[in-house]
Amino acid sequence: MVLLLAAMVVMVFGNVVLRYLFDTGIDISEELSRFFFVxxxxxxxxxxxxxxxxxxxxxxxxxxxxxxxKVCMILSDLFVIICCAVFFWGTWLQAEINATNYAPITEISMLWVYGVGYFTSLGLGLMALFRILRVLTGRISEHELRAFAGDYSDDEAHALRERLE
Structure with missing residues (x-):
């Protein structure tokens, strides 16, 4: 994320300087900065x-x-998994179309842009699935259960205590 943000800053700032000083810009940097933002x-x-x-x-x-x-945590994670499955399926259905569409300037396959749906849906879905498994096997921490309810008081002390246990 840091590299993407740094590259965006360099490309956009560089284009601003080029347009201000030389009345020109680098077209590739505009397109890539949009893709990086996605x-x-x-x-x-x-x-x-x-x-x-x-x-x-x-x-x-x-x-x-x-x-x-715990019941609310399981239900919310089940909804997250369902949404991730829909997101993955939609990305899958659009993959062939996106693979044959190319960006106008860089001519990168648009699958490289919209394929982030695979990463996001799998990442969030797997985290939700593993949390459900931790709840069902009794391995969810008291700290995480309190944080789920919005109780962030004394976070450092609880985190330290859990590491020591």
Missing amino acids: WLTFIGAVVVGRENAHLGVETLVAKLGDNGR
Whole structure:
């Protein structure tokens, strides 16, 4: 993500400087920066999913006990898996069309752009599946269960305690 963002900054800033000083620009950098932004967004979604930082309805979940939170966690992860399956299937259905379409300037196959759907759907779906398995086998941590309900108090102390156990 850092490399994509850095490349975007260099390309866009370079084009601004070139247009300001020399009234010209590099067309490839405009197109590539757009493609990098798409990848950055979807990779970011997977990273945020790993950190459990996506939006949630914590007000309701916070009022439930541990068992209620686990049920809500399983249900929400099942919905995530269903959405990821639909996203993967849609990417799969469009793959042949995207593979034969080429970007106008770089002439890169558009599958390289829209193929990020494979990465995102598999990444988020597998994380949700593994979390369901951890809940069902009783290996979900108290810290993660509290964070699912929006309770981030004393995070460092709980994380340290879990590492020591």
